[in-house]
């Protein structure tokens with residue numbers, strides 16, 4: 605007995621400035637997975653593309669963890685897992701590589717074991733593995749998502765904006781794990797900073813829902829995580845400022861970094877080049893890509 609499924613999962617950009625651990629956007633950058641469950645004992649893994657040389661081939665691999673979670677919950681008897689991955693999402697750069705890996709494993713295993721779980725169940729399982737819902741929600745549902753945790757349960761809102769905008773992501777040549785980027789965050793923040801972020805996060809969702817893109821210059825501001833993470837990314841403030849000067853609607857740290865992301869309704873190449881140049885001044889090699897919002901989330905292909 606062997607059955608196979610192919611899954612495509614988008615990368616995601618989380619936080620979007622003030623929406624720390626809550627807001628996420630699915631992006632047109634994808635990992636492809638092919639999963640086979642069989643009676644033959646053992647795990648076999650073939651990875652090409654981003655991070656192929658760093659991804660573990662044992663039970664510590666988050667895709668395998670995700671698959672096993674579904675097998676355990678369904679009592680499925682498969683002994684063998686064969687996985688082929690073609691990765692386009694760079695690892696540990698702030699574009700949701702771990703969320704895509706987890707969601708790919710869950711969606712694929714769910715498909716092969718009889719679709720016992722809804723997308724909401726997948727969100728709950730993915731959040732348990734990832735630790736926070738802001739990347740896994742858009743990886744599952746596509747579009748823009750706002751997620752909250754209530755007594756350990758993830759709830760979400762998913763929407764598409766009425767106005768067109770693109771995202772210019774600048775990818776530096778070094779990586780930064782989410783774990784390391786969370787270690788620099790404080791346990792408490794000043795009340796004024798909390799108010800600063802609550803007001804901007806509310807404005808951000810309002811601006812995106814109504815298409816009032818000119819509000820993004822205010823709405824993307826953040827005091828909860830970016831100021832603390834700046835020291836981990838040489839030139840971060842200058843690269844974000846270069847994006848704004850080149851005409852971006854606003855610019856932020858993507859996820860936990862180190863990628864930096866500019867929102868734009870034009871001038872994408874000018875913005876990308878200005879950001880890469882500003883990184884270069886700080887001796888950081890970087891490249892840029894133009895991304896749109898992915899509307900589908902994870903799909904079986």
Ligand SMILES: Nc1ncnc2c1ncn2[C@@H]1O[C@H](COP(=O)(O)OP(=O)(O)OP(=O)(O)O)[C@@H](O)[C@H]1O
Pocket residue numbers: 616618635655659660665666667689691694695696697698699700701702703705739780781782783858859860861
């Ligand atoms: N395709 C993959 N297969 C297996 N494991 C992966 C894959 N992609 C990422 N990972 C795991 O996830 C880790 C990176 O996750 P991390 O949360 O640090 O960064 P990220 O998800 O890329 O960025 P962010 O969460 O800021 O968007 C890798 O070191 C690896 O262990």
Ligand SMILES: N[C@@H](CCO)C(=O)O
Pocket residue numbers: 618619624625626736738739782785786829859860
């Ligand atoms: N909200 C998460 C996103 C990265 O996983 C963080 O900023 O740490």
